[in-house]
């Protein structure tokens with residue numbers, strides 16, 4: 001078990017950025033395998049006196065070779081730099097750059113491992129291994145600084161049913177599509193098990209005697225989470 005500062009940071013990142021809940025394919029594992037993106041414990045690339053083994057470092061896997069992941073990682077680094085005094089980390093390393101506890105930047109050279117091109121490394125010293133008091137600020141900074149990534153990797157199907165004002169619910173659908181996409185989410189017209197949510201706008205329409213299932217019935221059969229607009233508003237709240 002890593003220190004509390006590491007576990008809290010990991011949990012808040014997990015809660016606020018769906019992308020970090022996805023696994024990735026770790027080529028350097030023997031044999032290669034799917035792994036979590038938030039790694040506190042010593043992973044396959046750690047050795048000896050590594051701070052991860054001491055429970056005072058967190059790796060956030062975001063590949064600099066992937067434009068979306070690079071952009072997200074750069075924004076995350078900005079959040080950590082902005083909270084340097086509250087979070088009291090002693091090092092942040094990513095993509096050939098390192099910041100020390102004073103926030104000064106240095107180049108990282110050498111091997112890809114040393115340059116940290118696959119993950120952000122955040123490290124604390126032993127004195128702050130159980131630091132508390134930064135959690136709300138980190139959550140707020142993520143909501144603000146990474147708003148456009150908050151739904152990255154999440155897919156939505158929007159079901160438009162019946163309403164006394166059809167134009168109103170069509171407009172509502174259009175505005176939700178825009179807001180979901182604005183936070184990095186995907187809106188699809190295809191029902192599949194890969195969907196994260198079906199959003200129900202209006203009331204369910206089922207014509208008497210119609211043998212075909214409605215998208216909502218299909219969604220229920222597939223076990224997809226069906227939400228209404230109040231729940232969607234909560235998900236979209238920044």
Ligand SMILES: [Zn+2]
Pocket residue numbers: 052057058059120121122
């Ligand atoms: Zn690390």
